[in-house]
Amino acid sequence: VSADLAEGVRRGDPRAVARALTWVENGTEEGAALLRALGGRARAAHRVGVTGPPGAGKSTLVSALAGLWRAAGRKVGILAVDPSSPFTGGALLGDRIRMGAHAGDPSVFIRSLATRGALGGLAPGVDDAADVLEVAGFDPVVVETVGVGQGEVEIAKAADTTVVVLAPGAGDEIQGMKAGLLEVADLIVVNQADREGAHRLLASLEAALGLSARKAPPILRTVATTGAGVDDLRERIDARADGARAEVAERRRARARGRVRAEVDRRRAKDFWSGRDQALDEAARAVAEGRATVAEAAERFREGMP
């Protein structure tokens, strides 16, 4: 079954791609078998991370970029990582609805992914899903996330090129958030650049970048709703695929390192805790009732024990 599905993905059959993404996202054995069937050979799709605070217009900008890439004859994969409910585990449809402009175009593949559980972050589901889109011939593969908290770190790991989108007045309650975002940016976009406050945002960005030790990334201005500046952004993104090969290769190695390590840790933890449910419950009760510290309870779980 996974060999057939892999063949469908290689042909770029949308239904095969959709099914493959579901398998891979669920992290099942079938998904792992599929990834093996797809093979590990080197792939070329440019992975573009787009992050920024809520309200900066990321989805509208990604949709506008997708239109330009389509016009250039490219197939565009878009993974929208939505905050998921801890209880339903379901992904949400907001971004898909927003992308209505590309509905029915088989060369723009949009998928909302849930972030999985506390340790989920973006990995491993998003990287695997991006692999599937790559094999299916989508290039670039865009990963859009909300960049608040962990988001920006994770997206920087998952992307060859990270675009940070800001807008006047959007999500800048906590000034410091921007600092973390700026440090992972390969390109900075001030979207809604026609709005009041855009000049102040630009000035504060330039001041913040001036203080930073690293080489400042370019700042571009866009108005995603009208398309102004978006083609310049597309050119800059595409130029990185050609111009920053060594850096991209280094990032891919670092990303592969993190993925292998996380996968090994996941498997070892799964093996270890299998059959230790009751021992863990007892340890938890001891901690909750004040009879042991977390460290003391953890100490008792050595290999083979208890």
Next chain:
Amino acid sequence: VSADLAEGVRRGDPRAVARALTWVENGTEEGAALLRALGGRARAAHRVGVTGPPGAGKSTLVSALAGLWRAAGRKVGILAVDPSSPFTGGALLGDRIRMGAHAGDPSVFIRSLATRGALGGLAPGVDDAADVLEVAGFDPVVVETVGVGQGEVEIAKAADTTVVVLAPGAGDEIQGMKAGLLEVADLIVVNQADREGAHRLLASLEAALGLSARKAPPILRTVATTGAGVDDLRERIDARADGARAEVAERRRARARGRVRAEVDRRRAKDFWSGRDQALDEAARAVAEGRATVAEAAERFREGMP
């Protein structure tokens, strides 16, 4: 040294508390020794999580609540979890500055914590820091986070009572975000309830809660800047400490379970990867160059191998 420091924390000495939090936050051996010295006995502080999108006025609301608890003679601990830079690792000062009203009051202890690394989330640093404040006599201990993405899941795990703060127009770009937030809420606050759009927000909240399978949490209205409604909120929070004992005990067991498991996983991973740097580099190169899938590379790392 940790015995002396533990004694200082038990007396509630602010300098000892500050130092203890630094040890604990850094996750050092000293921090672990301190937590052991503080002991694992059952503690009573009510842990209150406050979360919501950027711009909802969480810090202002927490500051107003702190004023009311102070007036009632209680010592208030506040942990503000800021998004941290992946490169500097530093915590940011935004919230501390915003809490200026309580500067110099030793009975209001405010600390900004960094989230640590990709797998950090809130655990384990925040739970440990809350333990320290509890021993030092702070009750309640308030944990404030930005509730976008992982935040809401994590805070629900770390809190006895979770307060979700929303405001008209703040951070509601992605409708679905609210769904995840609402599911973890014990209390919902519409802050800035005097603003335009508050009625619409209330109506959409009631509609969303009506669709949910679980019992709807109460919705309160506040204007944190003037203090309107904040005393009612404080009463509701305090009432939960008395009224929801069984539920709180169950949450504490679940939290202890997660903490023990994460600590065991962390120790086992640390042991396992020690001395395997080169093997991991080689595996990463094979994946990056397309000679193996992540699953295949992970497969090769069995106990004692390679």
